[in-house]
Amino acid sequence: MPSLEEQLDVLMSGTEYGDPQTKETMRRELRERLIECEQQGRPLRVYCGYDPRTADLHLGHTITMRKLRQFQDFGHDVTFLVGTFTSLIGDPSDKDKARSQLTREEVMENARTYAQQAFKILDPQRTRVRYNDEWLSPLDFADIIRLASNFTVQQFLVRENFAKRIDAGQAIYLHEFFYALMQAYDAVAQEADVQVGGQDQLFNILVAGRKLQQGLGQKPQIAIIMGESLPGTDGHQKMSKSQGNHIPLLAEPWDMYGKVMSIPDTAMPVYHKLILGWQPPQLSELERGLADGTIHPNEAKMNLAREIVSIFHSPQDAEAAQRRWDEVFRSGSRDAIPQDIPEEVMNEDKKILDILRDLKMVASGSEAKQLMKGGGVRLNGQVINDPQMVITRSSLPQVLQVGKRKYVRLLASD
Numbered sequence: 511m512p513s514l515e516e517q518l519d520v521l522m523s524g525t526e527y528g529d530p531q532t533k534e535t536m537r538r539e540l541r542e543r544l545i546e547c548e549q550q551g552r553p554l555r556v557y558c559g560y561d562p563r564t565a566d567l568h569l570g571h572t573i574t575m576r577k578l579r580q581f582q583d584f585g586h587d588v589t590f591l592v593g594t595f596t597s598l599i600g601d602p603s604d605k606d607k608a609r610s611q612l613t614r615e616e617v618m619e620n621a622r623t624y625a626q627q628a629f630k631i632l633d634p635q636r637t638r639v640r641y642n643d644e645w646l647s648p649l650d651f652a653d654i655i656r657l658a659s660n661f662t663v664q665q666f667l668v669r670e671n672f673a674k675r676i677d678a679g680q681a682i683y684l685h686e687f688f689y690a691l692m693q694a695y696d697a698v699a700q701e702a703d704v705q706v707g708g709q710d711q712l713f714n715i716l717v718a719g720r721k722l723q724q725g726l727g728q729k730p731q732i733a734i735i736m737g738e739s740l741p742g743t744d745g746h747q748k749m750s751k752s753q754g755n756h757i758p759l760l761a762e763p764w765d766m767y768g769k770v771m772s773i774p775d776t777a778m779p780v781y782h783k784l785i786l787g788w789q790p791p792q793l794s795e796l797e798r799g800l801a802d803g804t805i806h807p808n809e810a811k812m813n814l815a816r817e818i819v820s821i822f823h824s825p826q827d828a829e830a831a832q833r834r835w836d837e838v839f840r841s842g843s844r845d846a847i848p849q850d851i852p853e854e855v856m857n858e859d860k861k862i863l864d865i866l867r868d869l870k871m872v873a874s875g876s877e878a879k880q881l882m883k884g885g886g887v888r889l890n891g892q893v894i895n896d897p898q899m900v901i902t903r904s905s906l907p908q909v910l911q912v913g914k915r916k917y918v919r920l921l922a923s924d
Contacts, residue, residue, distance in 0.1 A: 514544060517584055524577070526709070526737025527716070540732045543703050556581045557589035558706040559642065559696060560628075561597035562620035563612065567627045568756035569818070570740040570749035573784050575631040577706045577734060582636050589638040589700060590628045592621050595646035596692050599685055627759045630822050645699040646692055657691055660725040661718070666690070669713055690714045694722035697731050706734045740784050744900050745774035754896040763823045767831035768890040770815035775800065775807040775904035778814060786817055807904065838890075838909070851917040856903050862887070862910075863897040865920070871912045886913050 512520070518541055527533045547554055558574045560567065575590075582588045597617050612620075625639045649657075666672060666687050675682055690713060697705055697719040705715045712735055720730035739748040742755025749756045757769045773781065779797055782788040788796070799805030812832065819828035854869060863878050865871075866887070872878040878887070878897055885893045888911040889901070901908065906922040 512584075514541065517544065520580055521577075521584070521734065524573075524737055525735055527712070527733075527735055532716070536732055536734070539730075540704070540734075543729075543732060547703070553586040554581065554703040555587050555589070555701060556704040556706065557591050557696075557700060557702055559591040559593050559596070559693065560624060561593035562617055562624055563597050564751045565620045565623065566751070566756075566758035566760050567624065568749055568751065568758050569785060570742075570756065572631050572759070573736050573738075573740060574706045574708060575628060576787070577736060579631055579633070581704070581706075582633055586704075587638065588632065588636065589640055590625065590632060591696060591700075592624050592639065592641045594618065594621055594641040595643040596689060596696075599689050599692075623760065630759055640700075642692070642696050642699075646695065649695075654688075654691075657695060657722065660722050661691070663687075665717065690718040691722075694718040698723055698726055698728060701728060702731045703729075704732045704734055706736070708736050708739060711735065738780065738784060741773075741777050741780060743769055743772050745777040745902060745905075746900070754894075755899065759822055763819050763827035763831045764834050765892060766822065767815045767819050767828070767835060768892055770818050771811055771835065772890060772892075772905045772908060773811070774902040775811070778807070778810060781814055781818075785821075786814070851909070851919055853919045853921055855921050855923050856901070856906060857923045859900050859902045861897070862889070862894060862899045862901055865901060865910065866912065869918060871910075871916050871918070881912060887911070 518537060521540065522533070522537050525533060525536070527536065543554060556578065558578055560571060578588050578590070594617055597620075598612055598614065621641070625634075625637075628637070628639075667676070672682055672686075693711075693714045696702075697715075702719075702723075705719060707715050712733075715731070715735065716733040720733070723730045741747065742749040742753060743757065744753075744755045747753055747755060757766060761769065770781075778800070779793050782796060783793055796805065796810065800807060800810065812835070815835075816828040816832055819831050856865075860868075863875055866878045867875060872881065875897070881887050882895045882897060885895070887894045890908050891911075901910075901920065903922040906920050908920050910918050910920055
């Protein structure tokens, strides 16, 4: 078993709090809690929550899952928490407007395969799966008042996303305050020692969760806040289901392969770091090779796509996806794509809406948006529903399809 300091180095790796002192405080508290739990003869109680707002988890979620797996590998008690109650409201963190509310039926259907998806990273034999409606549903109005009395309105209004909405004159609904309160109660109900989350969860975990635990007589949880977020297929914005730039864990091998191939070259190092776990020397070598031309971007991206498909499916699936890619984009055989489709050279990055209009594949922007709503626009066979999605030159070649008969092969200029 690694030493205490070696464990701390691993468990705190990749964390970021925006303040060196806070990071040092969390490391110190984690060290103290590890020693205390060893003396008590029990593992740390660690969890991370995932709200089933849609039916699929994506590659971005695996960053926190890998941190949970590190705790598992050191013998700690890990809970994969499905937010079957919190998702009825939706987390307002990092959002510039209120989320739509789901029905309980929609939430339960979305949650149906969450554990199965999580087990692509977590050890199913060592993972506790829980649903937070177990303790949130029974709370009555008196309970909510008692819990809310631990916080001030000012504590919530200083949150960056709420402050921006106030400045912009946009509404903040009362129920949005409840999300952090409910997530804080998740920590109380589980008597959590540690909660893992991304940067958008800093307030919910570090402030709300710890304060409510202290207010109810528990030791405050240690916040493990992951520093980097995985960019989506656009290479710029954080991977998000609501942005439509995500790569689902349940994507078919060919679809997953194609989505990885569509990311810009500039995003490759962070994918190698966060998904494949590459260390600084490997990343430096990759970046040098891409910069001096000794590593071809497409070859590096194909290796990345194969490895990712191998992780979430199998090496055999990865090889099959590679063969299909070669057939479509290298050998001249276009599978179901006609061989004599026109080609268009792109000199700059462009929104897909602008490409469709410029190439007269649609009569208007509104027609393009309507087609996207109906699944009528595809890129490399992948349905595109975001008209603002940017196709970068570094992601080419790609085949753009509108309806059943309109195709164009997009190529990058030399």
